[in-house]
Amino acid sequence: MSSPADPASQASPLTAVVPRDQGGARLDQFWMGHAEDLGVARSRIQSWIKIGLALINGVPCLRPGRRLAPGDRLELRAASQSSELKPENRELRVLYQDDDLVILNKPADLVVHPAAGLDQGTLVHRLLHHFPELAGKDAGGMDTSRPGIVHRLDKDTTGLLAIALNEPARLRLASAFAAREVEKVYLALVHGRPRAQGVVDAPIGRHPTSKTRMAVTEKGGKPAHSAYTVLWTAPEDRFSLVQVRIASGRTHQIRVHMRHVGHPLLGDPTYCPASFTGWQHEVPGMNALLRRPMLHAWKLGLPHPRTHQPLSFVLPPPKDMLRVILAGSRTTQRVGLTGMPGCGKSLFLAELAALGLPTWSADKAVAELYQPGRDGWELLRRNFGDRFIPDPEGPVDKRALLNSLRETPRLRRELEALIHPLARRHLEDFWQTHRKQRVAAAEVPLLLETGWPSDFDLIVGLACDPDRRRNWLLTDRGWDENLLADVESWQWPEAKKIQACHLVVANPGSRDQLAGRARDLTVVLRWLRRQAARRLLSRITALVAPERDASRDQE
Incomplete structure (x- = not known):
C-alpha cells in the first residue's frame, strides 16, 4: 500500500490488495486498520467511503460494511481540500x-x-x-x-x-x-x-x-x-x-x-x-x-x-399537512329543501340553479320513473296490472293513481314502499355525479316524512303565508279544498315540519325577492362550510397538541 504523508492534500489514491488473512473483513474496518498510518480519524475514513471515494476492483462502493474477498483491489481517494464543505447563509429554524x-x-x-x-x-x-x-x-x-x-x-x-x-x-x-x-x-x-x-x-x-x-x-x-x-x-x-x-x-x-x-x-x-x-x-x-x-x-x-x-x-x-387534511376532508355540502304544498319550493330551487348550484327535484325524478319502460312504470305494471296503466305501452294514468291514493291509505303506503327507494337511488346518483361540487341542493317534499335526513348535511324549510299558499293552490293549481286537505294530511303539520329544519327561508311573495333569498342562502352556506373547516382545524390542532399522546394514554 502506498503511504502518503498527508492524504487530505494528495491527488493520487491510496491502493491496496486484500491479503488472504483479511478475507471477509468490512471495507471500513480494512481502511481503519491503517488509520494510524494515514494520520486521519477513523470517522473521516468512513465518511470518504460514504461519499463514493472508495473503489473495489475499480467500482465505487458507498457501503462501509461491504465484505471483502482475498485479492480484491482497493482504492481510497481522500477528499481534497477543494471539496471541503462551504458554509451557506440560509435559513435555519x-x-x-x-x-x-x-x-x-x-x-x-x-x-x-x-x-x-x-x-x-x-x-x-x-x-x-x-x-x-x-x-x-x-x-x-x-x-x-x-x-x-x-x-x-x-x-x-x-x-x-x-x-x-x-x-x-x-x-x-x-x-x-x-x-x-x-x-x-x-x-x-x-x-x-x-x-x-x-x-x-x-x-x-x-x-x-x-x-x-x-x-x-x-x-x-x-x-x-x-x-x-x-x-x-x-x-x-x-x-x-x-x-x-x-x-x-x-x-x-x-x-x-x-x-x-x-x-x-x-x-x-x-x-x-x-x-x-x-x-x-x-x-x-x-x-x-x-x-x-x-x-x-x-x-x-x-x-x-x-x-x-x-x-x-x-x-x-x-401548513402543507394541514392543507391536505382540510382539502381531503371536503365533501359536497348536500342541502335538502322541503316545505308544505304551494310554499314555492320549485321556484326557490330554480333560483338556486340560476346561481350555479346543481339541483335535483324529487317530483321530477318520480315523473321520470313513471315514464313507459322505466323502473317505476315497470313496478306499477307488475304489482297492479292495467289498473293505472291501461295501455301496455302507454303512460301512467296519474289521475286514477291519485284518486286511488286518496281513497285507500294502505295503497299509498304500499306505493311509497315501492317508489321511494327508486327515488332515493336516483338522489344518490345525483350526489355522486356532483361529488366534486362544493354544494348541491335537492327538493324533497316528503324529506322528513320519508326518513331521508341522513342523506343531507343541511335541511332548509321554505315557509310561506298559509293564506297565500292556499289561495295559490286553489286558483293557480286548480285544487279543491278536499284535495288540499288530503295532500296535507300525508305530511307533517307545517309547524312541526319547519321546526325540524336546520334553516328556514321565508318566501316573501315575489320572484325577485325570492331570488334575493336564494343569494342570501348561498352566503350562509359558504359561511357554514368555513365554520366546518375551522372546527376541523381546531380538532386536529387539539389532537396533536403537546399534552396529547394517544398511544401513551392507552398504555
Whole structure:
C-alpha cells in the first residue's frame, strides 16, 4: 500500500490488495486498520467511503460494511481540500440551543448531509454558517462530511432534528440513539382507515430489484419496530392521521411499514401504488397539494448529552399537512329543501340553479320513473296490472293513481314502499355525479316524512303565508279544498315540519325577492362550510397538541 504523508492534500489514491488473512473483513474496518498510518480519524475514513471515494476492483462502493474477498483491489481517494464543505447563509429554524445541543425544525425538500453527487445545498452547509464551531478546532475529530449529525430525516420529511455541537456531545447522543433511549414519534397521513392501533415488527432491507427502495425482507433485513395509533380519519375513510412511534431508525422505516400493512403514505411516489390514489382525483386541488410524502417528526425526547436531564420537544405539523387534511376532508355540502304544498319550493330551487348550484327535484325524478319502460312504470305494471296503466305501452294514468291514493291509505303506503327507494337511488346518483361540487341542493317534499335526513348535511324549510299558499293552490293549481286537505294530511303539520329544519327561508311573495333569498342562502352556506373547516382545524390542532399522546394514554 502506498503511504502518503498527508492524504487530505494528495491527488493520487491510496491502493491496496486484500491479503488472504483479511478475507471477509468490512471495507471500513480494512481502511481503519491503517488509520494510524494515514494520520486521519477513523470517522473521516468512513465518511470518504460514504461519499463514493472508495473503489473495489475499480467500482465505487458507498457501503462501509461491504465484505471483502482475498485479492480484491482497493482504492481510497481522500477528499481534497477543494471539496471541503462551504458554509451557506440560509435559513435555519432553531427551536432550542445551548453549548452542546441544537434542536431544529427541518423543512421539506432539504437533504440533511452531503452525499455522492451532492456537495451543496444541504442542512449541514447551513449549520456550518450558523454554527462555525462545527468546523473549528473544538470539533474534536467530528466527521467533516456530516458534522453534528446524530440522526437523519428524509429529504421531504419535516420536523424535529437534533444536532450535536461538539464531538463529546455527538458521541453521547449517538450512544443514546443506539441504546434506544430516544423517543421518536411521527405524524403521518396514510391512505384508508387502519385498525385503531397496531404494531409492525418486520425487518427492513434493500428492495430485491430496486436499489433506491427499501422493503420488508425475510432474509438480510435489519430489525425494525413501529407502533401506530389512528388519531383521526377523513370522511368516506379516504385517509387517516396516525402517530407512529419507532424504536429503530431504518431508512424509510415508516413509509415501508405502513405500506406493508396496506396503508401507504399520501404523496409517496416510491411506496404508494396508483391503486390507492383514485380518490385524490375526485378532490379538487388535492394532487397539487401532495408534493411530498406526508410525514412529520412530531415528538423527540432525549437525554441532554452533558447533564443527562431528559428533554422533550413537540412540533405541530406544517401548513402543507394541514392543507391536505382540510382539502381531503371536503365533501359536497348536500342541502335538502322541503316545505308544505304551494310554499314555492320549485321556484326557490330554480333560483338556486340560476346561481350555479346543481339541483335535483324529487317530483321530477318520480315523473321520470313513471315514464313507459322505466323502473317505476315497470313496478306499477307488475304489482297492479292495467289498473293505472291501461295501455301496455302507454303512460301512467296519474289521475286514477291519485284518486286511488286518496281513497285507500294502505295503497299509498304500499306505493311509497315501492317508489321511494327508486327515488332515493336516483338522489344518490345525483350526489355522486356532483361529488366534486362544493354544494348541491335537492327538493324533497316528503324529506322528513320519508326518513331521508341522513342523506343531507343541511335541511332548509321554505315557509310561506298559509293564506297565500292556499289561495295559490286553489286558483293557480286548480285544487279543491278536499284535495288540499288530503295532500296535507300525508305530511307533517307545517309547524312541526319547519321546526325540524336546520334553516328556514321565508318566501316573501315575489320572484325577485325570492331570488334575493336564494343569494342570501348561498352566503350562509359558504359561511357554514368555513365554520366546518375551522372546527376541523381546531380538532386536529387539539389532537396533536403537546399534552396529547394517544398511544401513551392507552398504555
